[in-house]
Amino acid sequence: MKPVECEFESEALAAALQSRWPEHVDPLLRAHVAACATCSDVIVVAGAIDAARQEMSKRVAVADSGRVWWMAQLRARREAAEAAGRPIAAVQAIAFACAVGLLGACLAAASTWFQSALGWIGSSVAGVDIEAWLPSASVLLAEHGALVLAMAAVIFLLPAAVYLAVGRD
Numbered sequence: 710m711k712p713v714e715c716e717f718e719s720e721a722l723a724a725a726l727q728s729r730w731p732e733h734v735d736p737l738l739r740a741h742v743a744a745c746a747t748c749s750d751v752i753v754v755a756g757a758i759d760a761a762r763q764e765m766s767k768r769v770a771v772a773d774s775g776r777v778w779w780m781a782q783l784r785a786r787r788e789a790a791e792a793a794g795r796p797i798a799a800v801q802a803i804a805f806a807c808a809v810g811l812l813g814a815c816l817a818a819a820s821t822w823f824q825s826a827l828g829w830i831g832s833s834v835a836g837v838d839i840e841a842w843l844p845s846a847s848v849l850l851a852e853h854g855a856l857v858l859a860m861a862a863v864i865f866l867l868p869a870a871v872y873l874a875v876g877r878d
């Protein structure tokens with residue numbers, strides 16, 4: 710019975726898979742394969758595998774450079790759009806914060822004004838108490854000052870933020 714394994718089997722296999730068979734192998738190996746049933750089988754099988762692999766790699770559609778370039782352009786455009794969206798989101802956040810601040814200032818001013826008006830009406834009914842009314846008026850003025858500051862922030866900061874966001878494009 711002939712041996713199933715041969716010490717040159719791996720060499721023959723490597724030669725066949727690396728497309729070195731039969732031209733670029735050692736003449737001794739070639740002579741051995743011609744005489745050895747195991748190694749000639751290995752050469753036949755490995756040759757078939759190698760041929761199939763080459764056939765398959767021919768059929769695999771390697772993307773042409775135009776398509777690769779086009780995909781890269783699409784990706785770059787998408788990334789640029791995402792990058793452009795970030796400052797807009799920042800501007801929206803700033804505008805939202807300003808609006809919330811403005812709303813808060815309005816509410817505070819309104820409630821302070823309402824309270825001071827009520828207090829003034831109450832003190833007027835009880836007899837004019839100018840010392841009690843004056844601090845309320847100063848608080849009212851301070852709240853209106855905050856309101857004016859908030860409005861100024863919206864009026865000046867928002868166009869600046871929009872300009873920065875648009876100008877960066």
Ligand SMILES: [Zn+2]
Nearest residue numbers: 715717745748
């Ligand atoms: Zn052999």
